[in-house]
Amino acid sequence: MLDKLSSSLKETIRKIAMAKRIDKHTVDELVRDIQRALIQADVKISLVKELSSRIRERSLKEKMVLNPREHVIKVVYEELINIIGKSVEVPLAAQKIMMVGLHGSGKTSSCAKLARYFQKKGLKPAVICADVYRPAASDQLRQLCDKIGVPFYDSANLPERNKNVMGIVKSGVKEFGKYDVEIIDTAGRHALEEDMIEEIRRIEKTIKPEQRFLILDASIGQQASVQARAFDDAIGITGIIITKMDGTAKGGGALSAVSETNSGVAFIGTGEKVDDFERFESDSFISRLLGMGDIKSLIEMAEGSLKPEDVDVDFLKGKFTLKDLYKQLEAVRKMGPMKKLIQMLPLGGLGIDFDDQMYQITEDKLKTFKVMMDSMTEEELNEPKIIGGSRLKRIARGSGTTTAEVNELVKYHRMMQKMIKSLTSGRGPMMKGMKMPMGKMMKRLK
Numbered sequence: 457m458l459d460k461l462s463s464s465l466k467e468t469i470r471k472i473a474m475a476k477r478i479d480k481h482t483v484d485e486l487v488r489d490i491q492r493a494l495i496q497a498d499v500k501i502s503l504v505k506e507l508s509s510r511i512r513e514r515s516l517k518e519k520m521v522l523n524p525r526e527h528v529i530k531v532v533y534e535e536l537i538n539i540i541g542k543s544v545e546v547p548l549a550a551q552k553i554m555m556v557g558l559h560g561s562g563k564t565s566s567c568a569k570l571a572r573y574f575q576k577k578g579l580k581p582a583v584i585c586a587d588v589y590r591p592a593a594s595d596q597l598r599q600l601c602d603k604i605g606v607p608f609y610d611s612a613n614l615p616e617r618n619k620n621v622m623g624i625v626k627s628g629v630k631e632f633g634k635y636d637v638e639i640i641d642t643a644g645r646h647a648l649e650e651d652m653i654e655e656i657r658r659i660e661k662t663i664k665p666e667q668r669f670l671i672l673d674a675s676i677g678q679q680a681s682v683q684a685r686a687f688d689d690a691i692g693i694t695g696i697i698i699t700k701m702d703g704t705a706k707g708g709g710a711l712s713a714v715s716e717t718n719s720g721v722a723f724i725g726t727g728e729k730v731d732d733f734e735r736f737e738s739d740s741f742i743s744r745l746l747g748m749g750d751i752k753s754l755i756e757m758a759e760g761s762l763k764p765e766d767v768d769v770d771f772l773k774g775k776f777t778l779k780d781l782y783k784q785l786e787a788v789r790k791m792g793p794m795k796k797l798i799q800m801l802p803l804g805g806l807g808i809d810f811d812d813q814m815y816q817i818t819e820d821k822l823k824t825f826k827v828m829m830d831s832m833t834e835e836e837l838n839e840p841k842i843i844g845g846s847r848l849k850r851i852a853r854g855s856g857t858t859t860a861e862v863n864e865l866v867k868y869h870r871m872m873q874k875m876i877k878s879l880t881s882g883r884g885p886m887m888k889g890m891k892m893p894m895g896k897m898m899k900r901l902k
């Protein structure tokens with residue numbers, strides 16, 4: 457999904473993370489890179505311009521609580537979110553949802569996907585087909601609903617004289633009154649014809665749906681804006697579903713159409729199957745696009761809104777002793793804080809692979825470490841750098857290990873300490889040089 461945009465943005469972030477310093481030149485280059493990436497993904501030009509000037513302004517002039525590189529990355533992240541807007545609330549409550557959109561945009565498939573979504577959340581959805589123009593429309597929707605066991609209503613439920621759109625929606629809504637979520641599929645047209653707009657206006661007035669979702673095909677690019685405006689004018693769009701995100705690099709067009717409405721993206725469709733459907737959250741979407749585990753938590757932590765207790769990484773506050781190392785290793789084994797910490801840092805942007813090696817500290821290794829540590833004095837545990845020749849021998853003897861093994865632990869501690877220092881001081885690029893020794897060290901530890 458938007459792979460090309462994602463790889464360009466990741467490269468841009470990597471450049472920033474590696475930059476020797478952040479100055480006007482670096483920021484100009486960054487802005488040019490981002491512009492290129494966004495325009496290729498078909499994001500609306502006016503939005504790209506707005507984003508560019510905000511990044512320029514904020515990167516250099518805003519008061520910084522983070523180091524300059526992190527500050528710029530944070531600005532990019534926030535401004536990208538700004539383009540696609542806030543995520544839309546979709547309450548898990550009783551409601552009527554009307555689906556509108558052009559011909560072939562994915563309304564009917566999305567009805568079933570949406571029904572499935574609510575079903576998984578424990579609500580009872582039902583679907584009404586108000587498309588009387590395309591003969592196959594009802595069959596298509598009925599089949600999808602049958603597959604997921606969701607009740608379905610269409611003109612077949614009505615006597616001949618009432619087989620019109622208004623008749624169907626009125627009696628359908630009445631019939632399904634006992635269900636939690638009623639989803640109403642409407643007919644599409646090739647273009648924004650006035651009679652279609654008129655029809656959805658009437659449906660809207662008749663049933664007063666709490667939600668009016670616009671379905672946009674991601675592949676139509678910037679055309680999406682015109683549609684979004686027209687539908688919003690007609691019935692007031694409360695949420696957008698972008699379909700076919702799996703099959704296009706132009707998704708930026710549909711994403712930027714959001715700014716034409718007072719709403720935001722509620723869901724995205726990522727395939728033809730009924731489960732190929734995701735809730736859309738702007739912040740995690742952008743984090744994913746930028747290749748950052750969870751940049752939001754990192755920023756919150758750096759800004760102090762996350763208390764150290766929340767993160768449970770004592771060593772961020774001060775010295776990192778062998779005891780801390782042991783505690784961390786034990787936690788890592790349980791997929792604990794170390795993994796969490798590492799995922800929170802924008803390491804993706806630095807091009808460092810923290811693969812599973814990092815987390816594979818075996819039980820045996822940990823036991824050996826423990827035994828060696830038991831043979832150490834308090835002083836050695838707190839100040840491992842004093843462990844030299846004779847101390848090494850003593851510890852090895854005491855723990856029934858070899859000096860090489862004890863040395864390995866000491867070295868390993870030193871590596872971790874360096875890494876943590878470079879992480880917490882924000883001098884990210886240092887990490888790069890450590891990639892190899894770190895990897896080798898981890899291999900030896902296994």
Ligand SMILES: Nc1nc2c(ncn2[C@@H]2O[C@H](COP(=O)(O)OP(=O)(O)OP(=O)(O)O)[C@@H](O)[C@H]2O)c(=O)[nH]1
Nearest residue numbers: 559560561562563564565644699700725726727728
């Ligand atoms: N790959 C992919 N295909 C999709 C997605 N959503 C819908 N489609 C396909 O797009 C085609 C059109 O989807 P429909 O749901 O029939 O579109 P519609 O808006 O109801 O079309 P009309 O009723 O004719 O206006 C179908 O072949 C769907 O399988 C998606 O997220 N990914």
Ligand SMILES: [Mg+2]
Nearest residue numbers: 563564587593
């Ligand atoms: Mg349809």
